[in-house]
Amino acid sequence: MDRRQLEYFLAVASHGSFTSAASALRVAQPSLSYTIRTLERELGTSLFHRLGRGVRLTPEGQALVGSAQQVLRAFQSALSSVQQVTRLEAGRLDIVALTTLAVDPLAGLVGTFRRAHPGVDIRIEDPEHAAAVAEMVRVGECELGLADFSVPSAGLRALELREQEMLAVLPPDAEMATGRSVKMTQVAAMDLITTPPGTTTRTLLEQSLAGAGVPLRIAVETPHRAAIVPLVLAGAGVALLPRPMAEDAARQGARIGVIDPPVVRRVRLLWRPEPLSHAGQAFVEMVRRETAPGRVDEPSHGHRETL
Known part of the structure; x- marks a missing residue:
């Protein structure tokens, strides 16, 4: 299993068809199909149900999505570390936020971050429901999450922002x-x-x-x-x-x-206890400077660290 296989797999999962994924990746469809078949053969299972002109993830494919995203982010983080150190001249940051919090304070925070790091692309996801914010961070679908205190955050680090x-x-x-x-x-x-x-x-x-x-x-x-x-x-x-x-x-x-x-409404930024990508770490540090009252909740037994 290599990086290209995972990138192709996630593209097909996202676009719902080999044709659309090949177009987005700018590769020939036969090459894309061959890569996915090779990955399925290596894993010993089918990742997609072929449905005429479209595809749907099998349970095995669904299980691979989160891990594949984490692997690709880890690869990108390592590559950035070697090539660009901490200059953040490129990269991507995935954030999930409750709808009202995406308007404020997230919009202003993203604007500030983008002015400082214009090479970093930001993807803001809308959760299906409030609890999905923490879950999407927990499984690695998004690196950061923005939610209020009604959203359970067991196992995650949390930086409290100013009240809304x-x-x-x-x-x-x-x-x-x-x-x-x-x-x-x-x-x-x-x-x-x-x-x-x-x-x-x-x-x-x-x-x-x-x-x-x-x-x-x-x-x-x-x-x-x-x-x-x-x-x-x-x-x-x-x-x-x-x-x-x-x-x-x-x-x-x-x-x-x-x-x-x-x-x-009390608001907090959530992330996994594992080391963040350079972009994620820079965003957390910026939030700490810009808006946070200065308290981090650790994932272990709610211990708080004063910053």
């Missing part, structure tokens, strides 16, 4: 003036727009209302986070959003209320 303040976002015709404080009891009396149960934003909303001793009254429930601000602007109800997203909604005409007492 949540604001109430109201329709343009709301009687309340922008910037005024609002109690959670007042929020509870309004028609609420929120994401489905189990999402981190919904969980935070439920906990905040429970803490205020008031029930949750939902007007609109949607998994489409991009639709929440348009729904508010259309007068469908009120939403709780992170401050940067709320302020952007205000620029579009929404009114925003500062919740008293504050509703905040």
Whole structure:
């Protein structure tokens, strides 16, 4: 098994067909097919179900994906160490983040990192559900993960970032003036727009209302986070959003209320306890300088290291 075989395997798995993978790799399809057959012969098993013009991973193929990604990252890390030392003139960094955290703080952090290391490509993944952030990091599908404290992180290192303040976002015709404080009891009396149960934003909303001793009254429930601000602007109800997203909604005409007492979301960056790639280490160090209050949780029994 060699690096080219793993690269070809991951390309076919990603594109779902030999034709598309060959085009993306810029190799002849017969050469690609031969390489995959050779890999399957060496492993003694089929990695793909051939389905007419497409393919689907077998259970054995699914088991290989995470390890193959880790091997290729390790190879790239070693190559960078020899050729470029720590200058980070090339490379790639895979990050998985909750949708709202991809907007803030991740977008700003990636911008800062890219200005410092323009040769490093960034891939930001959207998890299927909140717990998938830690799982994608744990199995090596992504090197770093960004989640709030509701996501279990057993076995991972975690760097706590600054808290993210949540604001109430109201329709343009709301009687309340922008910037005024609002109690959670007042929020509870309004028609609420929120994401489905189990999402981190919904969980935070439920906990905040429970803490205020008031029930949750939902007007609109949607998994489409991009639709929440348009729904508010259309007068469908009120939403709780992170401050940067709320302020952007205000620029579009929404009114925003500062919740008293504050509703905040604690955010942390996750990674495996193994040594990071140069790009991963540089990103963690940048986050530590830019936003972190200075505490790392170790994977063993929750021990914390003060930085």
